[in-house]
Amino acid sequence: MTETLAPVRPGKLIINGEKVDAASGRTFTTVNPATEEPICAVAEAGPEDVERAVTAARAAFDAGPWGRMRPAERQRILFRLGDLILEHGDELARLETLDNGKPIFESRQIDVPMAANCFHYFAGWATKLAGETLPVSPAFFTYTLREPLGVVGAIVPWNFPMIMVGWKAAPALAAGNTVVLKPAELTPLTAIRIAELALEAGVPPGVFNVLPGKGSIAGEAMVKHPGVDKITFTGSTEVGKHIMKTAADTVKKVTLELGGKSPNIVFADADLDAAVKGATTGIYYGKGEVCAAGSRLLVESSVHDEFVAKLAERAKKLQPADPLDPKTRLGALVSEAQMKKVLGYVETGTREGARLAAGGARQPVNGKGWFVQATVLDGVENRMRVAQEEIFGPVLAVIRFDDADDAVRKANDIPYGLAAGVWTRDVKKAHAVARRIQAGTVWVNAYNFYDAGMPFGGTKASGFGRDLGPESLREYTQVKSVWINLE
Numbered sequence: 001m002t003e004t005l006a007p008v009r010p011g012k013l014i015i016n017g018e019k020v021d022a023a024s025g026r027t028f029t030t031v032n033p034a035t036e037e038p039i040c041a042v043a044e045a046g047p048e049d050v051e052r053a054v055t056a057a058r059a060a061f062d063a064g065p066w067g068r069m070r071p072a073e074r075q076r077i078l079f080r081l082g083d084l085i086l087e088h089g090d091e092l093a094r095l096e097t098l099d100n101g102k103p104i105f106e107s108r109q110i111d112v113p114m115a116a117n118c119f120h121y122f123a124g125w126a127t128k129l130a131g132e133t134l135p136v137s138p139a140f141f142t143y144t145l146r147e148p149l150g151v152v153g154a155i156v157p158w159n160f161p162m163i164m165v166g167w168k169a170a171p172a173l174a175a176g177n178t179v180v181l182k183p184a185e186l187t188p189l190t191a192i193r194i195a196e197l198a199l200e201a202g203v204p205p206g207v208f209n210v211l212p213g214k215g216s217i218a219g220e221a222m223v224k225h226p227g228v229d230k231i232t233f234t235g236s237t238e239v240g241k242h243i244m245k246t247a248a249d250t251v252k253k254v255t256l257e258l259g260g261k262s263p264n265i266v267f268a269d270a271d272l273d274a275a276v277k278g279a280t281t282g283i284y285y286g287k288g289e290v291c292a293a294g295s296r297l298l299v300e301s302s303v304h305d306e307f308v309a310k311l312a313e314r315a316k317k318l319q320p321a322d323p324l325d326p327k328t329r330l331g332a333l334v335s336e337a338q339m340k341k342v343l344g345y346v347e348t349g350t351r352e353g354a355r356l357a358a359g360g361a362r363q364p365v366n367g368k369g370w371f372v373q374a375t376v377l378d379g380v381e382n383r384m385r386v387a388q389e390e391i392f393g394p395v396l397a398v399i400r401f402d403d404a405d406d407a408v409r410k411a412n413d414i415p416y417g418l419a420a421g422v423w424t425r426d427v428k429k430a431h432a433v434a435r436r437i438q439a440g441t442v443w444v445n446a447y448n449f450y451d452a453g454m455p456f457g458g459t460k461a462s463g464f465g466r467d468l469g470p471e472s473l474r475e476y477t478q479v480k481s482v483w484i485n486l487e
């Protein structure tokens with residue numbers, strides 16, 4: 001209990017196994033979105049720190065123990081890190097909620113177990129990454145080795161700071177790479193703490209470095225650095241495009257997960273009460289600051305009015321409240337800028353002709369905080385900006401459709417392709433629609449389910465490459481072909 005109430009210590013950079021200040025001595029302040037009060041000062045990495053971290057990661061990869069260690073030893077250490085995350089669950093959940101504004105219920109019951117799950121799951125893979133023996137010619141013994149890439153630069157966003165450490169660092173480390181991770185400037189605290197726990201678990205110095213700082217400075221320097229072999233990025237499409245262009249100069253591999261505007265499709269034959277719940281969690285979980293949020297709700301016309309009435313009733317009951325209260329289910333948006341962006345979209349939507357069926361306004365808690373009501377915009381047309389652009393907040397755009405063809409056409413008529421939901425009791429329709437949707441993930445009669453073992457990523461403007469699952473290990477390994485002349 002004392003642990004969870006302790007004041008938050010100033011955040012440091014983690015370079016080569018040490019907690020250090022920035023070379024420039026600069027710091028920034030991280031702020032609690034629910035109270036608008038400062039949490040603590042955090043060291044702000046600059047190009048010199050990137051240089052130090054990449055040098056340490058390079059040395060740890062090229063000559064250090066990580067790649068040469070028996071895979072079973074890497075497995076043991078990463079599994080231990082998963083255990084330590086669980087053991088420090090209360091502390092990490094509190095840090096995440098203070099930094100991000102998400103309900104402690106989510107931080108404690110979802111984010112902590114998911115982050116730990118990533119280290120436990122990928123620890124197991126450390127001993128199972130294998131090449132193949134390929135019979136090319138009797139004159140040769142030919143085989144492949146599956147090898148790590150080297151130094152992986154991970155640039156992660158503010159919506160799931162702790163989970164993203166698991167999604168990116170766990171598979172990269174399990175495969176034998178070393179990592180330099182830059183958390184989002186708005187939410188650096190849990191990544192720093194997990195890096196400390198990694199040292200406690202036995203991850204050698206230089207193998208996992210964390211550099212809080214600005215994307216435009218520290219992030220940019222990582223992407224340009226010739227000593228970084230790969231960038232794995234989650235964030236906005238604009239920054240993703242910029243990273244891809246910049247990485248081209250040093251021929252870096254990139255994985256980009258760039259958000260979406262995912263359709264959640266409700267057919268008239270669905271279990272409508274279950275679908276109402278699914279539509280609600282699909283958009284309001286994580287305050288809607290979720291890349292895969294079901295932010296476009298497509299409802300079959302014959303049940304539209306009944307469905308929207310139930311949905312609006314549920315949304316109105318979901319009141320913003322103190323994120324540290326375990327009963328809270330709707331927290332504060334991450335920043336004032338994000339809140340203004342979200343409220344700006346509500347205004348745009350109503351100006352474009354949408355009808356406000358629930359919410360639509362800021363609602364401070366105890367007079368403070370960047371809270372926005374659970375919002376439903378009904379009567380949205382697919383061409384409207386609120387239907388096409390990522391709002392990244394608790395705002396649902398409801399669009400009608402006539403039949404399955406119309407639903408699929410509207411679902412795919414968007415630059416993004418990250419995720420989708422399909423609600424129906426007709427199993428044939430569920431499979432058929434799941435195949436026709438352009439998205440990296442389709443949930444049927446469910447929404448927002450994730451597991452370390454199931455690949456996640458996008459198509460179209462949502463990016464390419466996959467986090468999680470066996471598929472993600474391809475992103476952090478390469479194949480070497482070996483020919484042994486037998487004659």
Ligand code: NDP
Binds near residue numbers: 216240390
């Ligand atoms: P960004 O894409 O700017 O941030 C994501 C990460 O990239 C952060 O760590 C950021 O650092 C870093 N970054 C920013 N610029 C650069 C750069 N030039 N080179 C390298 N790294 C960089 O997202 P925002 O925080 O600005 O959010 C804007 C919008 O993006 C949201 O409203 C939402 O629509 C979308 N988004 C999508 C996410 C997803 O899960 N796909 C997650 C977050 C946002 P820093 O924090 O210091 O700027």
